Amino acid sequence: MSTVAAPVSHLRENPFEIAQQQLHRVADTFKIDPNLISVLQQCKKAVVVSVPVVMDDGTVHAFEGYRVTHNIARGPSKGGIRYHPDVTLDEVKSLAMWMTWKCALMNIPFGGAKGGIACNPKQLSRTELQKMTRRYTSEIINEIGPEKDIPAPDVGTDGRVMAWIFDTYSMNKGHSVLGVVTGKPLNIGGSLGRLEATARGALYIIREAVRKQGATIAGQRVAVEGFGNVGMYLARFLAQEGATVLAVSDSSGGVYNSNGIDVETAIAHKQETGSLDGLKDAERITDEELLLLECDVLAPCALEQVITSDNADKVKAKIICEGANGPTTPTADEILEDRGVLVLPDVLANAGGVVVSYFEWVQGLQEYFWKEDEVNARLNDISTRAFNETWATRESRGTSMRMAAYGLAVNRVAEATTTRGLYP
């Protein structure tokens, strides 16, 4: 009899405890009322559901699913749905809390939420994936809605999954409800620019950061970890602006060329073969080697906790752009700060997705759709404003970009909570 080892989770530390620690540090630095922090350090609601699915071979598998709302003081909650084997309730709670701060920092009228199912979407057939998604949607149908909580794609989910959520919800309501989910395909009410929005937002933030150093994106040497929605488009946009993309990686490992990877060839190769393995004119490197490359900008765009106390002192990049949520642990953050590495925090760097999700929601409610140029220009306005506010707070407080971004965001949520008053 053979035994299969359980997969090792990418989560070395409890992510919800990390998110709470970050909140407490912000509260100390910005002198936020401890009574408010005792509200904000918890999630408003966490729902755990069983999602039984008849698999293609006739067996039944019950997946565990979650939907968590962290806070709704500034508007309905908003946050992605993750399909990944390592999904846990605490991971979803941390991601929900970060969504609250992200929406507040970008000053869009949403609170924070997140959802997920512990599953390996790569091992599910299309039919199994669709059945699982529709059953999960039915299980959380009382939690979501255009005025309540609006899901979107995250790791392992995409427009196709959003289409099934939209359809299941709409079937149950008896009419199409465009505003229930964002990241939908264009032919059923998606927004132009949404697919690339997270990467485009990250591009705008990097552009502002290098401008502060008197430089432009052209000529920057960059490494991008993760080659999914965020990483792939970010690598493409950076290359289009003249940066040299030294390396990219996915879950099969990394590829490197000191003269630059041809990003379009890498995208075509990934689409054809499903991985970066075997890409021409590139040498194989490990994901860890990619993180430690000599470069100007490192963009972790995969999962949490990849820059830790084990490797932070060896990171050589001058700027880290957190395309992923939570890629840097708090201890690593301190090491990087001491070493003068400029960390562009997740709540700022990857907020482009939720900003254009907001645009998609507005367009859906109005049933009036904008041109792509208009979407990108408005995203640029919001991203640049958030960057400048964060930069100014960093300067005036003599703190890190992360602390400045969180400080601005937590203050906004705290003020909204105070203005509304605590019910009853």
Ligand code: NAD
């Ligand atoms: P995705 O599923 O499209 O892509 C994830 C990528 O990471 C894949 O290429 C996968 O192969 C790679 N990956 C997984 N494990 C890896 C490893 N150990 N080493 C290297 N690569 C690895 O997901 P996504 O939507 O691009 O999300 C990536 C990150 O960005 C997540 O942290 C997510 O929360 C965050 N994010 C996504 C959005 C969005 O709009 N999609 C918005 C904000 C933040």
